[in-house]
Amino acid sequence: MNTATALDFNVESIRAEFPILQEKVHGKPLVYLDNANTSQKPRSVVEAIDHYYRAMNSNVHRGNHFLSQQATSALEASRRAVQAFINAEEEREIIFVRGTTEAINLVASSYGDFAVNAGDEILISAMEHHSNIVPWQLLCARKNAVLKVIPVNDAGELDMEAFANLLSERTRILAITHISNTLGTINPVKEMIAKAHEYNVPVLIDGAQSVPHERVDVQDLDADFYVFSGHKLFAPTGIGVLYGKAEWLEKMPPYHGGGAMISSVTFEKTTYNELPFKFEAGTPHIEGIIGLGAAIDYVQRVGLDNIAEYEQELLAYGTQALMGLRGASSTTPAVRIIGTAAQKASVISFMVQDARGADIHPHDVGTLLDNDGIAIRTGHHCTQPLMKRFGVPATCRASFAFYNTTAEIDALVRGLAKVQKIFAV
Numbered sequence: 285m286n287t288a289t290a291l292d293f294n295v296e297s298i299r300a301e302f303p304i305l306q307e308k309v310h311g312k313p314l315v316y317l318d319n320a321n322t323s324q325k326p327r328s329v330v331e332a333i334d335h336y337y338r339a340m341n342s343n344v345h346r347g348n349h350f351l352s353q354q355a356t357s358a359l360e361a362s363r364r365a366v367q368a369f370i371n372a373e374e375e376r377e378i379i380f381v382r383g384t385t386e387a388i389n390l391v392a393s394s395y396g397d398f399a400v401n402a403g404d405e406i407l408i409s410a411m412e413h414h415s416n417i418v419p420w421q422l423l424c425a426r427k428n429a430v431l432k433v434i435p436v437n438d439a440g441e442l443d444m445e446a447f448a449n450l451l452s453e454r455t456r457i458l459a460i461t462h463i464s465n466t467l468g469t470i471n472p473v474k475e476m477i478a479k480a481h482e483y484n485v486p487v488l489i490d491g492a493q494s495v496p497h498e499r500v501d502v503q504d505l506d507a508d509f510y511v512f513s514g515h516k517l518f519a520p521t522g523i524g525v526l527y528g529k530a531e532w533l534e535k536m537p538p539y540h541g542g543g544a545m546i547s548s549v550t551f552e553k554t555t556y557n558e559l560p561f562k563f564e565a566g567t568p569h570i571e572g573i574i575g576l577g578a579a580i581d582y583v584q585r586v587g588l589d590n591i592a593e594y595e596q597e598l599l600a601y602g603t604q605a606l607m608g609l610r611g612a613s614s615t616t617p618a619v620r621i622i623g624t625a626a627q628k629a630s631v632i633s634f635m636v637q638d639a640r641g642a643d644i645h646p647h648d649v650g651t652l653l654d655n656d657g658i659a660i661r662t663g664h665h666c667t668q669p670l671m672k673r674f675g676v677p678a679t680c681r682a683s684f685a686f687y688n689t690t691a692e693i694d695a696l697v698r699g700l701a702k703v704q705k706i707f708a709v
């Protein structure tokens with residue numbers, strides 16, 4: 285159990301656990317504010333992977349030799365760690381996949397194959413990542429189904445009245461993000477799941493941005509599917525999780541065919557393995573799974589409540605600091621924040637103006653900040669429909685993790701002031 289309070293949340297000792305944060309970029313200390321894109325990895329994760337290759341490397345679930353048993357038990361320990369982390373009822377409800385994208389494709393394909401027919405509706409929202417749009421469009425094209433979209437208001441919150449009206453007897457699934465990677469909005473997913481269940485509509489939650497920032501309990505939410513990526517959770521790339529209620533996963537056909545997902549194969553008839561293996565064809569990303577287990581251990585040692593509390597402080601500090609920047613006028617801010625929801629995670633999308641009051645293109649801002657060792661993301665953040673909704677081609681996005689500091693936010697603001705000066709001439 286973690287007994288630390290936010291007061292003894294010691295960011296310097298946390299930073300010491302992340303070797304890359306000690307690196308220099310262009311001769312300047314790295315200021316890494318691109319955590320919604322991918323997070324950095326603590327030493328314990330790097331060491332778990334190193335240890336796997338030095339002492340355990342072997343294929344899993346197949347050999348009865350020593351190394352294979354070691355690797356298999358490490359892999360299954362990670363599955364139990366994930367189960368506990370999101371409070372899934374059963375171990376077999378945790379499917380290892382490549383990431384959020386693959387998890388959503390799996391559900392769109394497998395659930396879609398058996399549950400979606402012509403004229404049926406798939407409900408998503410206007411703030412979805414392309415990963416939670418395109419797989420559903422592909423499904424709709426295959427099945428002649430219809431994609432419906434919950435609109436977003438000017439603050440970047442979902443329109444709940446429109447949501448209630450869009451749910452219908454024809455809706456086959458609701459697929460929404462828990463936290464927007466672009467706006468930072470925390471959606472009221474528990475309430476939305478309850479509403480969808482009134483229509484017997486299952487719900488997939490894209491948790492890519494939530495698991496690194498707040499405690500998630502899939503049973504409390506009553507989510508039917510919950511998906512996330514390891515790499516945003518301080519774990520390696522190429523590994524992610526599909527949580528699904530066993531009652532759904534049992535009914536769904538396999539997604540990939542191959543080794544490990546079968547119980548017997550003949551040319552006449554193949555029978556499938558039980559959960560979770562039915563959905564885990566082929567040799568898995570063993571070191572990724574082991575690294576994910578180590579990352580979850582690490583995050584739990586820091587404590588998700590401490591993380592959430594500290595990041596809210598960074599969000600408030602960062603918002604205020606950015607709004608303090610001045611350009612054409614000494615009284616109105618030179619920064620416009622896109623996404624001002626009442627419930628927000630530590631993600632700030634913004635546009636910054638030059639001395640004449642014109643928006644500086646985010647790509648220019650990003651390139652100039654990089655010269656100072658400051659990493660932010662600029663672009664459409666894989667949410668082009670959302671960019672269109674807010675009438676911008678791209679935004680600058682600073683996204684904080686619990687190893688970031690107010691001093692780094694100050695460096696960002698100084699960097700932006702420097703960018704403004706360059707654009708003033």
Ligand SMILES: *Cc1c(COP(=O)(O)O)cnc(C)c1O
Nearest residue numbers: 383384385413415465490492513
């Ligand atoms: C990053 C992200 C994804 C895609 O995750 P991958 O790791 O690239 O598969 C999907 N949804 C959201 C909200 C994200 O932030």
